Amino acid sequence: MSDRQTVPELMDDTDVVDLLLRQHALIRDLFDEVEEAPAADRAEAFRRLVRMLAVHETAEEEIVHPYARRKLDGGDSVVDDRLAEENEAKQLLMQMDKAGPGDPQFMTNLALLRAAVLSHARSEERYEFTQLRAHTSAAERRAMAAGVKAAEALAPTHPHPGTESATKNLLVGTPVAIMDRARDVIRQVMDNKHG
């Protein structure tokens, strides 16, 4: 039914900034899907959104923000502001996940979460990613993309038959559990790259 290009496996970006911009667009689509889902499908649509958000924000926190902190003009304050935004959204996400999509406040909270997440994404694009692109080489952006892709593989939004069972076990649990799992995978990939 959906003709959107929201299958992360199809993403072949090798530039970390391109990859993160694609994920921002994907997150926007996943919010649409939760909003438009009939009540019976809402929980599964929300699961996909939670997974993608957890994986995306964890990848930024592990890979991109530390780099931006070191390399950007005023990097500390740019990154501190982004982390504060991410934290605020994360608190709301955890609260919503706990209450579940049957909660009477769910759609109201979803609208709040959407506004917070998308405004955060715009700030990243404006204050962080533009500078990041200017201050890094293509090789550095490719190296960072590897970690983001490894994390993304944990969050197929519309899994192909056969791959679903492999990823299913990785991705149950609370947003915090998913973030922990993503962090482990990212650290393994990034450590290997550094020898």
Ligand SMILES: [Fe+2]
């Ligand atoms: Fe972020």
Ligand SMILES: [Fe+2]
């Ligand atoms: Fe982001």
